[in-house]
Amino acid sequence: MNQFRKRKMLHQLKKTGSLPSYHKEDVVSPDITTNEQILKAVFKNCSDFVIRPIQLNSETKVLLVYVDGLVDTKALDELVLKPMMFEGLPDHVRTMGQALGRQLVATAQVKTVLKISELVDDVLKANVAILVDGETTALIADLKGFEKRGVEEAASEVTIRGPRDGFTECLRTNTTLLRRRIRSTRLKLEAFTVGELSQTDIAIAYIEGIAPDSLLAEVRTRINRIQIDGILESEYLEEFIEDVPFSPFPQIQNTERPDVVAANLLEGKIAIMVDNTPFALIIPMTFWSGLQAVEDYYERPIYTTFIRFIRFILLNISQFLPSIYVALTTYHPQLIPTGLLVSVIAARETVPFPAIIEALIMEFMFEGLREAGIRLPKPVGSAVSIVGALVIGQAAVQAGIVSAPMVIVVATTGIASFAIPRYNFGTAFRLIRFAMLLLAGALGFYGIVVGFIALTIHLVNLRSFGVPYFSPVAPQIPGNLKDIVIRAPRWAFNYRPVFFSSWNKKRIPKGQKPGSK
Template identity: 70%
Template sequence: MMFRLQKRKKKKDQQLKDSLTSTNQEDKLSSRILLNEQVLRDSFKNCSDIVFRPIFVNGEANILLIYFDGLCDTKTLDEALLKPMMFEGIAQERGKTQAIGQIIKEKVIADTPIKTVTKMSDLVNGILKANIGILVEGEEKALLVDLKDFEKRAIEEPQIETTIRGPRDGFTENLRTNTTLLRRRIRSTRLKFEAFTVGELTQTDVLIAYVEGIAPQSLLEEVRTRIGRIQIDAVLGSLFIEEFIEDVPFSPVPQIQNTERPDIVSSSLLEGKVAIMVDNTPFTLIVPFTFWSGLQAAEDYYERFIYTTFIRWIRYILFGVSLFLPSLYVALTTYHPKLIPSPLLISIAAARENVPFPAIVEATIMEFMFESLREAGLRLPKPIGPAVSIVGALVIGQAAVQAGIVSTPMVIVVATTGIASFAVPRYNLGTAFRMIRFVFLGLAGIFGLYGIVIGFIGLTIHLVNLRSFGVPFFSPVAPQIPKNLKDVFIRAPRWNFNLRPVFFAGEDKKRIPQKQKPGPSRGEKKP
């Protein structure tokens, strides 16, 4: 008797194994829960956070729930699915249909997004994306219930891109939260989000956002093509996407803008640009990106245009100071001292009398120390980072001057350069030109002013020939588009922005009707 039972059990196990192999080959869900459960257990082997929860409802149905612990809202699951089936049953609906899965989809979880799948791979991918899988005995399909509930950061003001008068909200690591922030600003059906999945292992959700009719079709097709051809095992941030889609990867200058501010993304979309949003990161990519966009701050559009124009010119001057001041100092003191006024030259010569190094070595040492203090301040904990940076700069600078290693004018030049470099609104653009500053410093130390001119010509040629998704990086200055210069060297009044930028806008080019200049009404009586 025992031998017969063992033989039957072996035969049953072999049949189950054969059915399991056949099911895996076809990648279709079986009508038997036991087969599907075995496939899922093999797929999620050694995953201690996976939960298999069987449910038996009044002998009517055998149901299996599969989800990851900590990723799903189990409280809503119990209230919306389990309790209604446990206490009310499902027999009253069986007269209309025999599909229990359809009853669950239409009656039990009416307010929750549900997707029906027939393939095992789709079920596994859905569970990995924090959905709850529901299998029913006798049905060759499964339900994916969207009840995501994982820990996420609250909406906060971005720490890097702060404003005085602008909004205080910023993107988070939750992709759906970020799309909601855009929907609150652009309440139109023309705002579109196209979904992609990138990363073989991470299966990261990537969205491209645009306003239909404003974004040109050629730009959209280019963005879709570049994202679609990415083959990578993992995407852990927006930089993983950025490095695969930029035009010139070896250029020191960034060609794609990144931001944490929803208002910047919204304004860019309304200009005809495209945003690329990546799950698990608060940084959104914006294409195309131009040089002049990198020098524009969010604060420029929340203050009156007169103030903004004045501040923008100060920013441009500080940008030039941060790029050229150390190299000009080295070139003038080393090769062209006659260009310096005599009283100033005497003062500089007296300060440099006991310095053992030439100006180029002195400047390189001080620039290196300044960059080291900046990097150390970023890596240290926030309560002590700024204090260490300031104290370190003061102590090292004073000690270096007293020891005769560097001169006082060089400390002033490097400190002024460092302060001016903070005026660049975009961190990646500022970092790029800090690197280029060392190149100019070397050219000035070798060739003097001629080296600076050669470097400037080479940099200008590179920037003029650079493109971002087909848009010239130096536009609208080169090539010059007079209509678009209203937001480059000045910030024109809001009522004067009648048309969208030429290179960005698609079919809908009109932004603001003309003749809206404010003033007293014609029928107003004078006192």
């Protein structure tokens, strides 16, 4: 590189802090001083950037480049600095390839790069770059050592029986937890990088021969077309790859449990794990998977089936109970038994608002208490929510602002809504509940029927990566109905779901039903 080009490049670096896009000589220079100037210009005003010069054999200059806080400095001292400073480069060895052959850098993962841009990217990914004067290659040593949270139980999916480990914010830890459960070379983990500035690492997990090739190709396509400055959480990615962005229902399942991811991979689904978040994405998602709890697969099938029936009943209560109450008291009082009607009328005698306004006030207050309980510190959050609900409800009834039956209806609805296992799935029904209330207040039972028909049409037409959201009920697939309302015994799951698996559909051979000989 001549002096004119060098000055031009350094001038560009001082102005922008990055290499010019048209610069064709984005290569490691044999002049170590030039490399040092370029790196200092790239990392200008970065106080955590470290360049440490070393002299070997009294003549060879070496630069160690890393970001303080991302690198394990103790390992850097033991595995890199000591071998290089005390042993030095062996005689007649002046290339980085020969130095690697002599194992001067005692790290498990090392590689060489030829470009400054690659070197900068690797340094920002918690690696150490080693440059030697006179060499046109740089050595990259993996010495990650940043602080990270240990493996703990998943806070959002607590279970009585089952594994207690959950994903963390470290992508490599999460892939390790998955490998511990599926110890096969058919478990594939494809790497992607998304985000112009964040350069977030993403891993697509699937089982070769089980996950459909068409689904895998669609996932790759949707991820590759994302253009964004940064991915800070898996939800960023979710909004870019879902089918219907304005549907209240989630089309991608999220979980922080490795056993849930492993179970879905065995069905033929695909998981997306994002660095810096414990929540993995599972695709495709159906309506029924949003109602399945983790513990459904760790308890006996008879008990699980009973709990699922209760869960579906509570789902309908949380969705329709307030609107049915408003419709009955406003438009169809003749449908209420006489004794109950007299009690309701007596309770509402002093209430100045119609039933629809009363219901909206109480629902709004309940949602406010729920949100406040989440945002408050844990030691006081639950206590404030309970006391607030009791005090406000009792005071409102005594003041004649709302009636006691309405408090009972809203409280029952709130309790029923907590039975929905997945939080983002429950929020969809919380939004639709307000729409049902407005329809009931305007048209009575006719409004509820119209809302129910519209909701059913939307769910039947919704797709998640091409898979019908209501499958296997609509379209009906009799062989896949063993894990919807009921949960069949484990030995009865002979085949994988039709929409999720490729040619390898057989899961468990027949004839394994236990019994006395």
